[in-house]
Amino acid sequence: MSHFSTKSIHGGDHVKPTNDVISPIHITTTYSYSSNPDELIPGGLTDPTTLVYSRENHPNAAQVEAIVEAITGYPTVVYNSGLSAFNGLITHVNPKAVAIGQAYHGCHGIVDVWKRNFGTKEIDIDDGDYSLVKAGDLVHLETPVNPYGTYFDITKYATKAHEKGALLSVDATFAPPPLLNPFDFGADIVMHSATKFFGGHSDLLAGLLLVKDQATKEKLLLDRLVLGTNIANLESALLVRSLRTFELRVARQAKTVATIVQFLNENKAKFPQLDKIYHGSLQTDDFIAKQYPNGHTPVFSIELDTDAHAKSFPSKLKLFHHATSLGGAESLIEWRAMSDDHISKKLLRLSIGLEDPRDLLFDLVNGLTEGGNDANALVEEIKKLSV
Numbered sequence: 001m002s003h004f005s006t007k008s009i010h011g012g013d014h015v016k017p018t019n020d021v022i023s024p025i026h027i028t029t030t031y032s033y034s035s036n037p038d039e040l041i042p043g044g045l046t047d048p049t050t051l052v053y054s055r056e057n058h059p060n061a062a063q064v065e066a067i068v069e070a071i072t073g074y075p076t077v078v079y080n081s082g083l084s085a086f087n088g089l090i091t092h093v094n095p096k097a098v099a100i101g102q103a104y105h106g107c108h109g110i111v112d113v114w115k116r117n118f119g120t121k122e123i124d125i126d127d128g129d130y131s132l133v134k135a136g137d138l139v140h141l142e143t144p145v146n147p148y149g150t151y152f153d154i155t156k157y158a159t160k161a162h163e164k165g166a167l168l169s170v171d172a173t174f175a176p177p178p179l180l181n182p183f184d185f186g187a188d189i190v191m192h193s194a195t196k197f198f199g200g201h202s203d204l205l206a207g208l209l210l211v212k213d214q215a216t217k218e219k220l221l222l223d224r225l226v227l228g229t230n231i232a233n234l235e236s237a238l239l240v241r242s243l244r245t246f247e248l249r250v251a252r253q254a255k256t257v258a259t260i261v262q263f264l265n266e267n268k269a270k271f272p273q274l275d276k277i278y279h280g281s282l283q284t285d286d287f288i289a290k291q292y293p294n295g296h297t298p299v300f301s302i303e304l305d306t307d308a309h310a311k312s313f314p315s316k317l318k319l320f321h322h323a324t325s326l327g328g329a330e331s332l333i334e335w336r337a338m339s340d341d342h343i344s345k346k347l348l349r350l351s352i353g354l355e356d357p358r359d360l361l362f363d364l365v366n367g368l369t370e371g372g373n374d375a376n377a378l379v380e381e382i383k384k385l386s387v
């Protein structure tokens with residue numbers, strides 16, 4: 001067994017406690033101690049491999065971790081949300097200074113809590129005063145970055161962090177495996193909101209931290225136990241279900257987004273309201289081909305000419321739900337001002353799902369042309385696309 005999709009289906013088989021092909025959802029919160037008094041060791045609760053209490057560990061969560069470890073090759077800890085994973089990360093590193101730039105607003109929210117409670121210093125990841133960053137501090141990079149779907153060069157930030165003896169964490173939520181492996185470019189810890197592409201069905205919340213060694217994983221597990229942030233039983237069973245189609249889904253979403261972004265970009269002049277398209281596939285930097293050998297993030301953003309046009313655009317679409325989040329089977333669009341008030345009110349974020357790319361393009365072209373003169377010719381071009 002050596003390839004991605006095989007591992008995503010069978011990588012957790014060895015930790016299944018039953019011979020069900022699909023593991024049952026283990027709803028128990030507590031497990032019986034040994035009936036042999038000689039095996040009862042006071043304080044035995046801190047061994048994360050023993051089944052004692054589900055806040056500590058349970059078979060469905062162990063299966064998720066085993067599968068992600070098989071796919072990626074890195075020790076993995078699963079959490080009950082992406083933000084719990086970031087909380088686990090910052091708690092483990094315990095930085096006195098954090099360098100962070102454009103990133104998910106919730107991660108900034110956690111950094112703000114650290115600033116308030118512990119006097120942690122925050123500096124800008126690009127222009128900040130790196131003399132404040134010392135050994136043991138944290139440089140946190142989000143790439144591809146929310147909401148744009150554009151890329152930063154991980155190697156550049158790894159150098160910046162390591163020169164100071166700091167750690168580089170990468171939130172790679174927008175580019176799950178097999179699109180990006182941040183460890184190859186110098187990351188020390190990789191984070192994902194597994195709510196997005198790992199989950200892939202918009203029906204579970206989960207987070208992941210991937211680390212380089214087993215000792216770090218064990219420390220994270222002990223913190224997770226006392227922070228109470230382990231994934232729940234039902235969610236982890238759903239996540240195992242999701243992982244069975246992981247490679248297929250991500251490959252298809254990456255192919256579809258490339259078709260859509262390319263089409264919009266090539267025909268941009270025919271969409272008078274469309275000002276800008278942001279996506280990694282449109283960047284020309286040298287590092288891109290190396291860091292994204294298997295395709296591009298299925299998330300991109302567009303900017304329209306006015307706030308009012310952007311606000312009303314989602315209501316013109318039939319297939320894209322107007323909703324936050326990303327990574328699911330269904331395509332979503334969000335007038336991003338709804339959930340992030342630091343972002344331009346002209347900006348719309350799109351998450352490409354598993355629908356036929358031609359149908360998604362019809363929908364977008366109809367919305368952008370509102371049935372104008374160019375619409376029919378564009379529809380004919382869409383019909384000719386090979387998908």
Ligand SMILES: Cc1ncc(COP(=O)(O)O)c(C=O)c1O
Nearest residue numbers: 081082083104146173193195206
């Ligand atoms: C890049 C990124 N990181 C982290 C998170 C937080 O993840 P969760 O919602 O699973 O807590 C999100 C959620 O949208 C995200 O987009």
